[in-house]
Amino acid sequence: MIDVDAESTGLPHHRMGGWTDRGQLEDLAEAVLAGQPRAVAKAISLVESGDDLAAALMEWLLPRAGRGHMIGLTGAPGAGKSSLIAGLAREFRARGRSVGVIAVDPTSPFSGGSVLGDRIRMQDLATDPGVFVRSMASRCRSGGLAAAVDDAAVILRASGKDEVLVETVGVGQGELEVAGAVQTVIVVLTPGMGDEIQSLKAGILEVAHIFVVHKADLPGAELVARSLLTLGDGSDAGWSRPVIQTSLFPVRGIAELADAVDRHGQFLASRRYVAENEIRRSREAILAMAEREMRDRLESTITPESLERLAATVAAGKLDLRHAAQETVRLFFASYDRLRRKARNGVDEDETAEVPRSGIPLRRVAANGNRASAL
């Protein structure tokens, strides 16, 4: 049950209401740090909305985020990630630790809506005050996560969660974004993959720190586990990747998995690995964030009409995709250049606001518009 008394924070009830001033934002940040679930929920909504105030909130929370262990679970759709997270969360709770869960499910590319069903497997955690579960729609991101996952993980850490479990959408082989978002990556496989593992050597299996063969009560688990052992130790010197067989009916291997997660946490905390790993993770996070930023700017700069025109040309088979994409990039830099010139000459005050703020590399490329497509 959630601590009801802690809820009288005066936070706006509907997200529709929005956040208006920084003072309110500081109250929100303080309430997050105090671990109030309502505030945590509102803060995650704020970062999910992509509102400018979210950046201010993150600035406030990041230095106070705490050292909660960030663990990602990834694997094919139906591999059992949600129920495994529920099992792992129960195990961590039994060890006296608090748990945050971020569960990502896919957004429909057609309607923009989603059905987020991961909580079905986590029902018994719903009223535990030491657990906070948040479902998130992928908003059509392709890497297996949602844009707000990094920020939401920081918020959960800031609220004092010891373990933050991130569940990706069901993925194939190439959705590796989770590796940049968490510290420990668990790749969940199931029996019946046997030899196919051989063909999966590149991609998702490479980013694993721990392999799980889930549903190990089914025949073939041993074979999958053995094939995984042949993959070797991955990229981290000094860490040998465990292969753990788990099942929930009957419960098996969950404590062993929690031990392995702890061991990996200790491994990360040891030696100079901390720095190296954090730098690598930050590098991934920076690139992912920059990519998002680029995409947002691209979408707000290119007019829908010109995009529509290009799309029709491609659909009609008159232009190939690569040239259309290059043309789009060219259009972007052309209009960027135009805005920039206007801003310099002070022609149009209104449009100056739209000039992308940062952009030293952009300017360099824009000065030579034809080269833009080489990016």
Added chain:
Amino acid sequence: MNRSKNIRVLIAKPGLDGHDRGAKVVARALRDAGMDVIYTGIRQTPRMIADTALQEDVDVIGLSSLSGAHMSLFSRVMEELEKRGLDDLLVVAGGIIPDEDREELERIGIRKIFGPGSSTQQMAAYIRESLEAER
């Protein structure tokens, strides 16, 4: 950034009612209307529903009941919401709910009841319009 915010809906089935075809149809229809729908499955307690609504920061809760226990279950859900300061959430209901119960349910704060044969488009439109009116 231009990430827009979707309406978040919790579709919940309180009590010992094992039939969730209707709830799933509604969940899919609201997804197709562009909303993010959190579906938690059958056999939820009022407390689970309220805690989920709080953590997920939903805008709307849709309660479904076919078992006949809606009067006691829905009012307990409303009590739990109120305890958490969530009493201004838009709560709607659906399922088998006799006409004579409607007035009482409206009194405790269920804003709209969608019985058998309701159109899913109307539900989506009702949700959208109600939230916009409050904004």
